[in-house]
Amino acid sequence: MARKRNQKTTPEFGDVRRFDTFPKLLAYNARAYGHEVVMREKEFGIWNAFTFTDYERKVRQYALGLRSLGIERGDCVGLLGANRPEWVWGEVAAHAIGATSLGIYRDALGEEVAYLIQAAQIKAVICEDEEQVDKLIELGDQIPSVTVIVYCDPRGMRKYTDARLIAETELCSRGDLLNRARPTLYDDEVEKGSGEDVSILCTTSGTTSKPKLAMLQSGHFLRHCLDYLTADPKCPGDDYVSVLPLPWIMEQVYVVGQQLIARNIINFVEDEETTMADLREIGPTFVLLAPRVWESIAAEVRARMMDSTPFKRFMFAWGMKIGKKAAAEKRQSWFADLILFRALRDRYGFSFLTSAATGGAAMGPETFTFFHAMGVPLKQLYGQTELAGAYTIHRGDDIDPETVGLPFDESAVRINDPDDEGVGEIVGRSQGMFLGYYKNEAATNADLRDGWLYTGDAGYMDTRSGHLVVIDRVKDLANTATGVRFSPQYIENKLKFSAFVAEAVILGRDLPYLAAMICIRWSIVSKWAEQKGISFTNYTNLSAQPEVYALLREEVERVNDTLPEAQRIRKFLLLYKELDPDDGELTRTRKVRRGVIAEKYAQEIEAIYAGRDAIDVDTTITFQDGSTARIQTTLRVETLLPPDNGSPARQAAE
Structure with missing residues (x-):
């Protein structure tokens, strides 16, 4: 897919204080930039494009369709399935009518799904396909709060007779009917929304127990996304390939929050197995991948060398040696790029990258150095669900593989009760600070004190660079x-x-x-x-x-x-x-x-x-x-x- 790369100029972003909810910002973008392509989805080998006009139209249909089915302000809508445009439309539609959204990982087992539905009292679930519908139906009376199950892929659905089931196409038809009957209803509902309303319930990682539900307010979330864009700029037309699960907070930041502000193009791959091929076809401008994905790519590169000739293995080792030396000196080796790295970047779709990030877990310095030698502008970020994702990142060329960079301009980090070596608990705050854990006041009081989140992570501030260094969980x-x-x-x-x-x-x-x-x-x-x-x-x-x-x-x-x-x-x-x-x-x-x-x-x-x-x-x-x-x-x-x-x-x- 050949495209003209956009020039890095200072873009005009919507006013996130005025347009302080996702539906409000979407409506502004549809009016001002309705023709811009903002999403692509690959289906049957073809990339289908959606503009801001398409985006708002689908959200309007979903929102009014849900409203016609009894979903009201204050209810919760669940989203279960792979990363798809329908997932995003459903989330923003829920916010448009004053409901909250809760993403559920597509590979979650029945027990996990039941726990989350019960915890949030989810009333409607938008599912991807038959596999996800099966999970809900098998739960039977364990999820009495669910009154509506929307399925987006009709294949295999004819055999079901559950009265709660409705096709995505039927949901849209209902939305259109209600829109014709009450043409101002959607706009009125969107205008009622406030940036102070809780819009997203996001699961925490749950390393020690079942995940908690962090309550995030859309206005605070959007301001934090703008703060992120100041630290790591992105522009309208920049391409992003959505790979990480949408229930994860950082994918929410990139696919929903930052996209509505910076007007990037979000690309949804056809299938998990085609991810790397689709990524190469798009040639994204920026990517966010989990450490395990970066580790897998690095492992695959080295594994391919096992199959190559002695000469190629020698050239690889030589190129890596030169490239790592140059990366340590914060430069690129043109010779290593010529003999090795240019082809490697092209193979993995990294040729046009201006920003690459990793987060969600720690990455070893060796993996980090490997990609910098390769010419990938990889940065480490650090954050928590409770603070709307990342709030520290490497800036420009100020990159250290042992650290996670500096706080965003409107964020702050301090070390609580440091020992003689300066190691203590990391305490942070950001504009995206959560309101608390849903129906869990004890956990909220334990983690949120005096406007600071006590992360439970151990770390220290590097005295030379001022960067934050994360060591491990305090308890670990x-x-x-x-x-x-x-x-x-x-x-x-x-x-x-x-x-x-x-x-x-x-x-x-x-x-x-x-x-x-x-x-x-x-x-x-x-x-x-x-x-x-x-x-x-x-x-x-x-x-x-x-x-x-x-x-x-x-x-x-x-x-x-x-x-x-x-x-x-x-x-x-x-x-x-x-x-x-x-x-x-x-x-x-x-x-x-x-x-x-x-x-x-x-x-x-x-x-x-x-x-x-x-x-x-x-x-x-x-x-x-x-x-x-x-x-x-x-x-x-x-x-x-x-x-x-x-x-x-x-x-x-x-």
């Missing part, structure tokens, strides 16, 4: 039984830079030394094993192969070489399955739930520290479709360093 910082303090997340991120490591969990809290449980990256390790002629049947079988253990041992030893001796990994094992949000082991944003891991893998952890060389496992795992499989295997415990290397005497000497 740990000490071994011998007094060695360590950050599990920091070491895990170093391990995940390896192309062969998909996930890692560092153990050692109140234990004699550090150990690791590692999940192999199936796509890469399986390819490696095929090249080596190693026979295997499935993930469990592959992870138990001696050659795979030897491969991962080299990777762990490489990480150990970069760590202080007292913080080195003494033992590791390879888990028989990948960690999975469906099993409660990870949050939907891929953060490790350490409490669940400690409980679920207690047998394996106990065996590591009991000095056993192998662990017999006989367990059953449940897949997303409800089917189960029995796993019987033996996990081998690999010893890298003798445990007495972590003795108190040695640590005291250090």
